[in-house]
Amino acid sequence: MAVVLGIETSCxxxxxxxxxxxRLLGDxxxxxxxxxxxxxxxxxxIAARAHLEALVPCVSKAFADSGLTPADVDAVAVTAGPGLATALQTGVAAAKSFALAWDVPLYGVHHLAGHVAADTLEHGPLPRRCMALIVSGGHTSLLLLDDLARSPIVHLGDTRDDAAGEAFDKVARLLGLPYPGGPSVSKAALTGDPDKIAFPRAMPGSYSFSFSGLKAAVARWxxxxxxxxxxxxxxxxxQEAVVDVLTAKAVSACRDHDVSTLLIVGGVAANGRLRELAAERCARAGIELRVPVPRLCTDNGAMIAAVGGLLHEAGEPASPLDLSVDPSAPLLRAMIR
Incomplete structure (x- = not known):
């Protein structure tokens, strides 16, 4: 049983x-x-300076929660991309130091693979073949997955412009709601009528996403x-326009590729209406829906440790200690070398 410490500082x-x-032991x-x-x-x-101040206290708290010490750690995993360059560099520098000091392997992890792996901490191992809808502030992707640690990741569709979370932030600003936009818009929507305004649904019949037109329609309104x-x-x-498109495309992709399990992960997966509509549509289609608890949807170190654990268990070679960050790393595999 390998013990893996994960570090996430992408944003x-x-x-x-x-x-x-x-199993999550401490975080x-x-x-x-x-x-x-x-x-x-x-x-x-500002983000990079905040990471510098918070990293050591966070590591200390995770060890305290787990009841373990550095001597118990078998590997260190860290987000190497994508993300903000200076923020990523802070985390990677710390991870290299820990790996060197503790004489354990280092794994550079793709941030989005971490979001997928977060679900394993709640629902157990992923099925060998499943669909993943990643929805966050910077990414909206529909992925066909096999073995997360060993296999290439197949992109069925990605956003052509704004990501879903980015659209929430921009619409919140238009409506005079506070940042971050996702929680603000979701809260305001609780007392609203989702059928009041027929905002557009972009790119029907495709697995790709586009939210810039929807954002523009809100601005015009x-x-x-x-x-x-x-x-x-x-x-x-x-909100209804966004979650309608996300869930419709995800369920359609599952049907078209004969996949019986759908994962929805990333920060926007914490949205209550997205979870509700996805559950309704998956139930009607006979698809198992897996969505992590909200605290595992947003960025966290546990999800990176989870990927590191999968890589270590699979016998994947460790990253070199001269590992570089890649702020725009494409999601091709779980590991960034």
Whole structure:
């Protein structure tokens, strides 16, 4: 049973997790989101400085929670991309130091593979063949998966422009709602009518995604109705347009590729309406739906440790200690060498 320490610093959250045999033993998370809120988005240098301050305390807390010590660690995994360059460098530098000091292998992990692996910490090993819908602030992808540790990842569709989470942030700004936009729009939508405004659904019949047109449609609606704008109705109608497209394409891909398990992961997977509609449509289609608990949907170190555990168990060769970050790394495999 390998014990893996995982470090995640791709954006504004410092995450550390300790995983063994698919079980989360201890974790810690520090966020610098409040420091970015007044800018309406993440400022890379602020994020990097926050990671520097939070990393050692997070590692200490994860060890304290787990009851383990560095002597128990068999491998270190770290997000090597994609993400903000300076933020990634902070985490990778720390991971290299720990791996060298503890004389254990280092695994450079793709951030999005971490989101997929997060589900294993709640629902157990992934089926050998499954579909994954990744929805986050920077990514929206529909993936056909085999063995996450060993096999190439097949992209059926990706966003052509804005990611779903990015669209939530931009629409929140249009509606005068606070950053981050996902929780703000979701909260406002609770009292709104999702059928009030017929916002467009882009690229029907395709596995690809596009949310820039939807964002523009919301902007035009807001411009036309500044005096009578009902924020809750706009938020609910926008949210419904996003989750309708996401779930329809994901279920269609499962049917077309004879896949019986759908994973929905990433920060936007914490959205209540997305989870609700996905459950309804998967139940009707006879598809098993797996969605991690909300705290495992957002960025965290446990998901990176989970990938490291899979790589270690599979006997994959470790990353070199001169591992470089790749801020725009394509998702081809779980490991970044």
């Amino acid at each position: 504004d959250e410092t995450g550390v997790g300790i995983v063994a045999d698919g 810690a998370l520090a966020s610098s989101m409040e420091e970015h809120a007044r800018f309406g988005g993440v400022v890379p240098e 807001v411009e036309r109705s500044p005096e009578t704008l009902h924020v809750a109705d706009v938020a609910a109608s926008f």
